Amino acid sequence: MLTLDLNIPPGLQVHDKGEGSNGRRQGRLGVGHAGCGRGQAVVRHIGSSSGAERHLRFGWRHSRGFAEHEDSGAYSAHDDGAFVSHDGGAYSAHDDDALGAHDGGAFVSRDGGAYNAHDGGAYGAHDDDAFGAHDGGAFVSHDGGTYGAHDGGAYGAHSDDAFGAHDEGAFVSHDGDAYGAHDDDGHDTDQQDEEDGHGTDHNAEDHENNNIIDLNVMANRRRRTFHTDDDKRLLYTAILEINGRGPLKRGVTKKISAKHKVPVRVLRRIWDNGRRGGGVNAVINKRAGRVGRKCVTLDSDALAAVPPNDRTTIRDVAGALNMAKTTVHRLLKEHELCKHTNELKPMLTEENKKARVTYCISNLEPASMPENPVFKDSFNVVHIDEKWFYRTRKTQGVYLGINEPNPVRHTKNKGHIEKIMFLAAVARPRYDMQGNCTFDGKIGIWPYVEWKPAQRRSPNRPRGTLELKPCDRVGMEKSREYLITKVLPAIKEKWPQEDRCKPIFIQQDNAKTHVRPDDPVVCAAATQDGWDIRVVMQPLNSPDTNALDLGVFNSLQSAFEKKMPKNLQEILQKVDETWNEHDADKSNRVFLSNQAVMREIIKHKGSIDYDLPHLKKKSFGRGKLPRRLPCEPEFVVAALEYVA
Structure with missing residues (x-):
C-alpha cells in the first residue's frame, strides 16, 4: 500500500x-x-x-x-x-x-x-x-x-x-x-x-x-504571556456573563478567545480556578508578595559576640557568622556592615582631661558665656609643629598598564630611609566679603638641615665640597634658633597690616625640646618693634588641638608622596613645591574642624574617645565657611563643674 x-x-x-x-x-x-x-x-x-x-x-x-x-x-x-x-x-x-x-x-x-x-x-x-x-x-x-x-x-x-x-x-x-x-x-x-x-x-x-x-x-x-490579576478577573467575568454559573457551554471559550486574543486553555484554567475557589477572587495569582531567593540578613548581636581579633578580614567575618564571603561583601556594600580602621590614641590621665577641658573653655568668647557660648575665630593664633618627610615609603601603590614594566625603587636600608624634619607654621586664612582670599595663613616651612664640607674625597666629589646633611639632633637650642630666626620674622613679614597691633599667639605642643613661654630670649625677640607675640602651650597628649596635626600635615604628606623624590635635595625641593601648592581653603576647613573638636572635648569631658565630627564644609563654597561654631550651654556648664 x-x-x-x-x-x-x-x-x-x-x-x-x-x-x-x-x-x-x-x-x-x-x-x-x-x-x-x-x-x-x-x-x-x-x-x-x-x-x-x-x-x-x-x-x-x-x-x-x-x-x-x-x-x-x-x-x-x-x-x-x-x-x-x-x-x-x-x-x-x-x-x-x-x-x-x-x-x-x-x-x-x-x-x-x-x-x-x-x-x-x-x-x-x-x-x-x-x-x-x-x-x-x-x-x-x-x-x-x-x-x-x-x-x-x-x-x-x-x-x-x-x-x-x-x-x-x-x-x-x-x-x-x-x-x-x-x-x-x-x-x-x-x-x-x-x-x-x-x-x-x-x-x-x-x-x-x-x-x-x-x-x-x-x-x-x-x-508564554503572563496575565495580571485584573486581566484574569476580566476574563472570568466575560465567561460568566455569557455562560452563567452552570457548566461551561460549548463555544463560549472560543468566542472569548477570538475577542480577547487569549488561548482557550488559559480561559478554561481561569474558569476552573474560579469555580473551585468560589468566585472571581479565586483566579488571582497565588504568589503573595516577593518571591524567589530570600536575602541573607546580618545578625548584629552575633557579630558583636565575636571577639574583635577574630573579625579583622572579610574571611574571618564569613567564617564566624557561617556566611559566604560574597554575602559579607554585599552587606558591606549595602552599609549593613562597616569597616573600621582603629588608631592608637594617647592615654590620658585625669589631670590631662581637665587640662583639655580648661583649654577648650578658654577658647570660648567670654561675652557669649554662659547662655550662648561661641568659640573664638582664632585668626590671631599661629600653630607650629615639626614633621618628618621621608624620601619614599616602604610600600607604594601605583596603577600600571598591561605591558608596562613594574617601577623599581631602591634603598640601602629599609629601616633607615633618608628623611628630613621640617618646622611648619600656619595661621587661619582670611577672606573678604566677596570670598576672595586676602591672607592664605601659610607662614612658612623650614627644614632642619645643615651644609657641611665633606671630610674625605670620593669619586663623586672632592674633599671639602659642601654637602646637605639632615640635623642629627633637634634640641631646645635648635628650636629657639628656628623660632627666633625663622618663625618670628616670617610672622612679622606676612601678618595682615590691620592686626599688627593685636596680640598674636604661637601655639606649640609640650615637647621637652620646645622653649618655654617665659623664655627671655624668645620674649625679647617677640616684643621687638612693638609686636605683641606670645608663645603658648597646648594641653599634654592633645595633638587634636593643633591644626597641623589635625589635618594640614596629612594634606601635605599626601601631595608630597606623589612627587616621589629620589634624594635629599629633591626632598627639599618637593616639600617647598607642595607647600606652595597647598590650598588655603583646606587650612580654613581644618581650623573650623578644630573648633568642632574642642566642642567634642567639652562634651566628653576631656576624653579623646570621640568620633571626628563631619560638618560638610565643602558644601559652603569657597570663603563661605562660618567663622565660629556654637557650643551647647548644658555641655559647657557640665564641663565647668567637672574642672571645678
Whole structure:
C-alpha cells in the first residue's frame, strides 16, 4: 500500500518507509522551485525486502534519470511512468496518468495536464510535460522529463532543461530561461538574463538562505504571556456573563478567545480556578508578595559576640557568622556592615582631661558665656609643629598598564630611609566679603638641615665640597634658633597690616625640646618693634588641638608622596613645591574642624574617645565657611563643674 500526503509545507524532509518483514525504506525528495517554494511528499511503501534500509535522494544527475529508475521513468518506475507506477502512470494511476489524473496527466490535472497545466503538462508547463518535463512524463519522465533527465529535462539536464541546465533551462541556465522558463521548461518563473556567459547560482543560494530557520532563536523565544490579576478577573467575568454559573457551554471559550486574543486553555484554567475557589477572587495569582531567593540578613548581636581579633578580614567575618564571603561583601556594600580602621590614641590621665577641658573653655568668647557660648575665630593664633618627610615609603601603590614594566625603587636600608624634619607654621586664612582670599595663613616651612664640607674625597666629589646633611639632633637650642630666626620674622613679614597691633599667639605642643613661654630670649625677640607675640602651650597628649596635626600635615604628606623624590635635595625641593601648592581653603576647613573638636572635648569631658565630627564644609563654597561654631550651654556648664 502506498500513501501520499499532499500540500506539504516547504522545507520538510521526505521519507519513504517500507513496512514488511524486517524491511524499511526511506527516501527524500528536495524539490525547490520559484513560485511554489519547495514541495515534498511522504511515501509509505509495503514491500517484502528483508532487513533492507534504503535512502533515495534526488540529486544532480546528467544521464539516465535519477535514483534507480530503469527506463527513463520516475522513482523506480518501469516504462515511461511516474512515481512508482506500471505503465506510464503516476502514483497509483491506471493508464499513462500522473498523481490521480484522468488521462495521461500528472499531479492532479483534468486532461493530460499536471497541477493546473494546460495540455498534458506538469505544474505550469506548456506542452504535455509533467512537473517541468517535455513529453508525457510525470515527475522525471523519459523524454523531456524533469529532475535529472537526459534530454529536455529539468534540474540538471544537458539541453533544453530546467533547474540548472545548459541551454534554455531553468534555475540559472546558460542561454535561455532561468528558474522556471517558458520554453521546454518546468515552473513558470522570471527569466534570469545573463550577458552571454555562464550562469551563476546566486539565486539558488538566496533561495536556500531565505528558507533557513534558526531553530535556536525559535527555541529561545518567550512564548508564554503572563496575565495580571485584573486581566484574569476580566476574563472570568466575560465567561460568566455569557455562560452563567452552570457548566461551561460549548463555544463560549472560543468566542472569548477570538475577542480577547487569549488561548482557550488559559480561559478554561481561569474558569476552573474560579469555580473551585468560589468566585472571581479565586483566579488571582497565588504568589503573595516577593518571591524567589530570600536575602541573607546580618545578625548584629552575633557579630558583636565575636571577639574583635577574630573579625579583622572579610574571611574571618564569613567564617564566624557561617556566611559566604560574597554575602559579607554585599552587606558591606549595602552599609549593613562597616569597616573600621582603629588608631592608637594617647592615654590620658585625669589631670590631662581637665587640662583639655580648661583649654577648650578658654577658647570660648567670654561675652557669649554662659547662655550662648561661641568659640573664638582664632585668626590671631599661629600653630607650629615639626614633621618628618621621608624620601619614599616602604610600600607604594601605583596603577600600571598591561605591558608596562613594574617601577623599581631602591634603598640601602629599609629601616633607615633618608628623611628630613621640617618646622611648619600656619595661621587661619582670611577672606573678604566677596570670598576672595586676602591672607592664605601659610607662614612658612623650614627644614632642619645643615651644609657641611665633606671630610674625605670620593669619586663623586672632592674633599671639602659642601654637602646637605639632615640635623642629627633637634634640641631646645635648635628650636629657639628656628623660632627666633625663622618663625618670628616670617610672622612679622606676612601678618595682615590691620592686626599688627593685636596680640598674636604661637601655639606649640609640650615637647621637652620646645622653649618655654617665659623664655627671655624668645620674649625679647617677640616684643621687638612693638609686636605683641606670645608663645603658648597646648594641653599634654592633645595633638587634636593643633591644626597641623589635625589635618594640614596629612594634606601635605599626601601631595608630597606623589612627587616621589629620589634624594635629599629633591626632598627639599618637593616639600617647598607642595607647600606652595597647598590650598588655603583646606587650612580654613581644618581650623573650623578644630573648633568642632574642642566642642567634642567639652562634651566628653576631656576624653579623646570621640568620633571626628563631619560638618560638610565643602558644601559652603569657597570663603563661605562660618567663622565660629556654637557650643551647647548644658555641655559647657557640665564641663565647668567637672574642672571645678
